[in-house]
Amino acid sequence: MGRVVITHSTYVEGLIPLLKRLAQVPGIGTITPAVISRVRGHSPALRLRVSTPITGGHKLVARRGTSAQEVFVVTDWSRERLQELVDQLLEN
Template identity: 60%
Template sequence: MAKSSGRLVWNHSTHIPGLIPILERLVQWEGITTVTPGVISRSKGHAPALKLRVSVPIRGGYKVIARQGKTVQEVFFVTQLSQGELEGAIQACMR
């Protein structure tokens, strides 16, 4: 993990509990330019612990799904990292 000039966009007033500290660590990761938390919704399933999963590629990066309990939040990453590298960065920052 190297220092980078990434930024965390604050465009929503609510976030999944515990998500912001992880995102703040991820924006420091080399190759991650911008992290934007998105829409919060409810799911039928239940995830007891906070999980982040790379969902689909978007222009310039990836959409990541954050889940905790029955709450789901989209998070958009603008990054030069490959999907595998982003998954590795997420795992390292979740420890």
């Protein structure tokens, strides 16, 4: 069971509860939300996409409204398996 690192005061709306559910899945280690930024597009619902591999895991990008936030996940899972899990959590 992993853990979510809470270091900032601002997060994309709805992100932290989703990350806490993700951290409860065996095989998922530390989850660290990082830089939040403004984007030109608009995403009415929360979306989370596996972006690039990093040492020991993957970088994800969370989007909602006109905000985007990087999320780093430590895991040995493949990109496809992690994206499937994230999609399942977003549906619930």
